[in-house]
Amino acid sequence: MAYPCFRTTLNLLLFLVLTLSVFAQTPNVNVTLGSHLIASDSSVPWKSPSGDFAFGFHKINGQKLFLLGIWFDGIPEKTLVWYANGDHLAPEGSKVELTLDGSFRLTSPQGEEIWKPRSSVDGVAYAALLNNGNFILTDNSSKSLWESFKDPRDTMLPTQILEVDGKLSSRLQESNYSKGRFLLRLQPNDGSIVLKTIALPTDYEYGTYFTRNTSDEASPNSSGYQLVLDKSGHLNVLLDSRSVVNLTMGREFPAGDYFYRATLDADGLFTLYGHPRAQINGRWGQTWFTIWSVPDDICSDSKGDLGLGPCGYNSYCSLGTNRRPLCECLPGFSLSDTNNKFGGCQQNSLPNCREGKSKPEDLYAIQEVPNTFWPTSSNYEQLPSLNEDECRQLCLSDCNCVVAVIKEGFCWKKKLPLSNGRKDYNTFGKALVKVSNSAVSSDEPSRPKSDTGNKNQTTSVLAGAILLEWFRNMPITAKVDVYSYGVMLLEIICCRKCLDMENENEEEIILADWAYDCYKRRKLGKLVETDEEAKNDMKKLERLVMVSIWCMQEDPSLRPSMWTVTQMLEGIIQVSAPPCPSPFSSIS
Ligand SMILES: *[C@@H]1O[C@H](CO)[C@@H](O)[C@H](O)[C@H]1NC(C)=O
Ligand SMILES: *[C@@H]1O[C@H](CO)[C@@H](O)[C@H](O)[C@H]1NC(C)=O
Ligand SMILES: *[C@@H]1O[C@H](CO)[C@@H](O)[C@H](O)[C@H]1NC(C)=O
Ligand SMILES: *[C@@H]1O[C@H](CO)[C@@H](O)[C@H](O)[C@H]1NC(C)=O
Numbered sequence: 371m372a373y374p375c376f377r378t379t380l381n382l383l384l385f386l387v388l389t390l391s392v393f394a395q396t397p398n399v400n401v402t403l404g405s406h407l408i409a410s411d412s413s414v415p416w417k418s419p420s421g422d423f424a425f426g427f428h429k430i431n432g433q434k435l436f437l438l439g440i441w442f443d444g445i446p447e448k449t450l451v452w453y454a455n456g457d458h459l460a461p462e463g464s465k466v467e468l469t470l471d472g473s474f475r476l477t478s479p480q481g482e483e484i485w486k487p488r489s490s491v492d493g494v495a496y497a498a499l500l501n502n503g504n505f506i507l508t509d510n511s512s513k514s515l516w517e518s519f520k521d522p523r524d525t526m527l528p529t530q531i532l533e534v535d536g537k538l539s540s541r542l543q544e545s546n547y548s549k550g551r552f553l554l555r556l557q558p559n560d561g562s563i564v565l566k567t568i569a570l571p572t573d574y575e576y577g578t579y580f581t582r583n584t585s586d587e588a589s590p591n592s593s594g595y596q597l598v599l600d601k602s603g604h605l606n607v608l609l610d611s612r613s614v615v616n617l618t619m620g621r622e623f624p625a626g627d628y629f630y631r632a633t634l635d636a637d638g639l640f641t642l643y644g645h646p647r648a649q650i651n652g653r654w655g656q657t658w659f660t661i662w663s664v665p666d667d668i669c670s671d672s673k674g675d676l677g678l679g680p681c682g683y684n685s686y687c688s689l690g691t692n693r694r695p696l697c698e699c700l701p702g703f704s705l706s707d708t709n710n711k712f713g714g715c716q717q718n719s720l721p722n723c724r725e726g727k728s729k730p731e732d733l734y735a736i737q738e739v740p741n742t743f744w745p746t747s748s749n750y751e752q753l754p755s756l757n758e759d760e761c762r763q764l765c766l767s768d769c770n771c772v773v774a775v776i777k778e779g780f781c782w783k784k785k786l787p788l789s790n791g792r793k794d795y796n797t798f799g800k801a802l803v804k805v806s807n808s809a810v811s812s813d814e815p816s817r818p819k820s821d822t823g824n825k826n827q828t829t830s831v832l833a834g835a836i837l838l839e840w841f842r843n844m845p846i847t848a849k850v851d852v853y854s855y856g857v858m859l860l861e862i863i864c865c866r867k868c869l870d871m872e873n874e875n876e877e878e879i880i881l882a883d884w885a886y887d888c889y890k891r892r893k894l895g896k897l898v899e900t901d902e903e904a905k906n907d908m909k910k911l912e913r914l915v916m917v918s919i920w921c922m923q924e925d926p927s928l929r930p931s932m933w934t935v936t937q938m939l940e941g942i943i944q945v946s947a948p949p950c951p952s953p954f955s956s957i958s
């Protein structure tokens with residue numbers, strides 16, 4: 371069961387030997403001619419000898435439809451790493467079969483073909499799911515005819531290789547395995563790794579939102595020819611010159627036995643994940659966690675005036691935990707597909723501009739969306755030297771105007787649909803959006819304008835606000851230490867700064883663990899024993915504590931960015947339940 375752990379510098383030769391040996395090793399579980407699986411609730415998959423992976427039918431939630439796929443079988447989440455028929459789900463009773471005459475295919479109960487391996491595969495002698503998660507079809511001389519590793523979907527597993535011009539394709543949504551809008555490719559000409567958005571269903575390639583040039587300065591003519599996820603979870607590009615570009619260089623890998631996978635996620639981030647291979651003290655301490663991901667800021671890196679960007683039309687993007695895009699519809703718009711928050715937004719109905727003799731102010735109102743703009747979306751008017759009120763008035767009285775942006779003394783009237791919108795707290799200026807006057811009360815933006823007037827802030831909440839202000843005024847380039855911020859926040863909440871500390875470091879970790887403990891047991895009152903006012907505002911207190919626990923995660927990749935912290939503190943984005951801050955320490 372235990373895999374050898376190559377935490378020390380990778381020996382490339384050894385790695386290649388290991389990779390090649392995957393094909394040489396005889397699988398000890400064969401799927402023989404005439405074997406089949408039927409799609410049903412009780413269908414038993416074919417497993418890899420180690421039991422780590424399974425190949426078979428995965429039921430789509432709440433429907434009598436199945437995906438033929440490969441998943442991690444030894445952990446609680448049966449995470450899919452490959453699927454045959456994402457765009458054409460198989461009804462109950464469908465059959466995948468290795469026929470007696472040596473062909474492999476998936477058919478519906480009526481016998482229609484749903485899927486078969488792309489390259490025409492005849493003369494299959496047996497099939498097997500190997501210990502690394504690769505499903506292979508081989509002929510009678512053990513030559514591989516087809517492998518799932520060579521026909522990837524959105525995920526690479528350790529020892530899997532992506533050849534030049536090979537690609538990964540994201541799924542449409544976390545739980546919808548249709549082809550999605552993002553693509554990873556190892557470029558044929560220069561061997562660079564690129565991430566692109568594509569048009570559906572034509573696959574036309576729009577802009578590139580991430581490029582990693584892999585050329586080697588010592589031998590500029592050498593280019594990358596393979597992207598490899600190695601056994602210890604490092605993502606490498608192998609070059610013609612035999613050197614290696616280590617994409618995950620400098621990342622801290624957890625010590626111990628982990629599963630790894632690199633997935634082009636449905637939100638466009640190419641992410642390397644780790645998951646403990648075994649339980650600790652009878653419990654799964656952790657689920658999949660992020661070790662590395664690109665791009666750093668998909669909201670800003672996605673450019674171009676064609677296509678919908680990470681969030682779809684008429685929405686705007688900001689970064690959440692782990693630099694994931696968060697998408698929101700403009701006021702007066704709602705999700706085009708209520709189940710898909712990345713699918714863009716459509717305008718709710720607006721009263722007819724020429725209706726009756728009413729003044730525009732009677733029909734419409736303007737809602738503000740601060741720090742939000744669409745730098746690559748077209749304008750139809752650009753009006754210099756206007757202040758916000760003038761811009762607002764001009765949009766209100768212009769029947770064509772739905773969205774205007776006031777920024778740097780310019781008033782831009784935007785064309786619809788808008789794409790590649792982003793919210794960026796380092797950019798001043800705001801979007802002004804025309805909405806129906808009658809909808810205003812129900813459409814109120816989530817952030818109250820200023821609720822400090824009549825409400826008496828608690829001391830700790832006030833302290834949080836001061837820190838937040840300090841945080842917001844940091845220049846973008848400043849390396850703000852999110853961890854220290856978390857410490858400060860928590861200390862203020864607990865009034866611990868007043869105490870003398872002997873051993874600061876240890877104290878901080880204990881503080882974080884204690885806070886987490888109180889939070890878990892819903893005993894937050896304990897944290898603020900002396901602060902009666904804070905006790906009266908438990909919702910805010912809980913948010914502050916959750917944010918500080920996120921900040922103090924021992925695994926730096928789990929800590930949120932400073933953007934996220936400000937947004938979470940302001941209540942603009944929801945704070946999800948933080949994991950235990952020190953999962954790797956012996957305390958559990
Ligand atoms: C699997 O099938 C191949 C080809 O028929 C055979 O050579 C090999 O010994 C089989 N392995 C097992 C464990 O049965
Ligand atoms: C292997 O398959 C080929 C073609 O299908 C056949 O000609 C050959 O006799 C087979 N060899 C063995 C050992 O079965
Ligand atoms: C996935 O999305 C596509 C396109 O929106 C839709 O046609 C399909 O029914 C969805 N599949 C599932 C399983 O929801
Ligand atoms: C990649 O880097 C090499 C050397 O650093 C440089 O010569 C080349 O122009 C770069 N290619 C691209 C596409 O940026």
Ligand SMILES: *[C@@H]1O[C@H](CO)[C@@H](O)[C@H](O)[C@H]1NC(C)=O
Nearest residue numbers: 586587588589590591592611
């Ligand atoms: C790179 O290729 C060009 C054109 O093919 C050639 O002129 C040049 O000498 C090569 N450089 C190296 C360092 O091999």
Ligand SMILES: *[C@@H]1O[C@H](CO)[C@@H](O)[C@H](O)[C@H]1NC(C)=O
Nearest residue numbers: 379380604616618619620621
């Ligand atoms: C790649 O980077 C990781 C993490 O920094 C390191 O452990 C590993 O040895 C590197 N691999 C190579 C081939 O340099």
Ligand SMILES: *[C@@H]1O[C@H](CO)[C@@H](O)[C@H](O)[C@H]1NC(C)=O
Nearest residue numbers: 822823824825826827828903
């Ligand atoms: C807030 O509460 C403090 C003490 O409870 C009180 O002295 C102060 O006047 C209050 N401020 C406002 C604005 O109500």
